[in-house]
Amino acid sequence: MSAARHPAGRVLLTGFDPFNGASVNPSWQAVQALHGRQIQGRRIVAAQLPTVFGTSLRTLDTLLDQLRPELVICVGQAGGRGAISLERVAINVDDAPIADNAGARPVDAPVAPGAPAAYFSSLPIKALLAALQREGLRAEVSQTAGTFVCNHVFYGLMHRIASHPGLRHTRGGFVHVPWLPEQGTPHMALDEVVSGLRVIVRSALAAPSATPVTPGGGATH
Secondary structure (H helix, E strand, C coil), rough: CCCHHCCCCCCEEEEECCCCCCCCCCHHHHHHCCCCCEEECCEEEEEEEECCCCCCHHHHHHHHHHHCCCEEEEEEEECCCCCCEEECCCCCECCCCCCCCCCCCCEEECCCCCCCCEEECCCCCHHHHHHHHCCCCCEEEEEECCCCCCHHHHHHHHHHHHCCCCHCCCCEEEEEEEECCCCCECCCCCHHHHHHHHHHHHHHHHCCCCCCCCCCCCCCC
């Protein structure tokens, strides 16, 4: 991707605030550790999203308008997973197993009424998987980002990229990370998560774009 299309060479990483009574969220701690760093000549901007339906997407939209980043990777916590999970597909459904941080618990509601049923990540997830494994980091491709706020943000990001002319050169996707050791098992140390995100950003910037983002369009991932 040409740096001329993104004069500031920015990469946006987002994480979430703690939710469901937790005191930490590894997604935010990990992206915050990379804020202000340079990877492949691009500046990393880290931002925290609220674990709240609707508000999280409005916050993300503001960031996209302000930054017009070359690459966006939203990161969330996935308790019970033992590896960095590269999410393949976002679906147009909000169906909350627990309440969000504002007390909302939507059931079978669309993220964006009238929009496509799903979007594929536009990250080169198989190349990212290989890069993570070469570094000895536990990693996997995941076929579901769930139906909570993580999927809500993932779907909203991909819908915005697909429909906003100013983001036509932006690539985006979602990554889930395990709990930290103090949160339970399985877990991953924070420095490993940070290293994994660094590898993901570097490899995504170096790899060719994945093409169509809507399922059914002949995309290969």
